[in-house]
Amino acid sequence: MSCYVATFHTHLAALTTARALANRGVSAKMMPTPRKLSSSCGTCVRYEAADPCLSDMDVDMEQVCTLEAEEQYIVLIKNA
Numbered sequence: 285m286s287c288y289v290a291t292f293h294t295h296l297a298a299l300t301t302a303r304a305l306a307n308r309g310v311s312a313k314m315m316p317t318p319r320k321l322s323s324s325c326g327t328c329v330r331y332e333a334a335d336p337c338l339s340d341m342d343v344d345m346e347q348v349c350t351l352e353a354e355e356q357y358i359v360l361i362k363n364a
Contacts (some may be wrong), residue, residue: 287330288351289357290328291324292324292328292344293344296344297343298325301341301342304342310332310340315327318355318357330351346362347359347361
């Protein structure tokens with residue numbers, strides 16, 4: 285399992301995604317977005333899964349990163 289962080293343009297998109305992941309059985313929690321990643325809405329979803337679960341992301345997703353080490357993020361996908 286890998287650790288992922290998804291950032292969003294809106295708080296509602298983060299909430300919707302956290303619920304979608306939970307319904308899938310993925311352990312996910314909303315938390316403040318690390319400033320290294322974004323300053324959009326200020327809320328991200330951190331979750332652990334076998335894959336990045338991109339089909340569960342809300343359309344207002346900004347980016348999905350994998351957390352490689354403490355505060356070291358690798359961007360997997362980024363929306364404009």
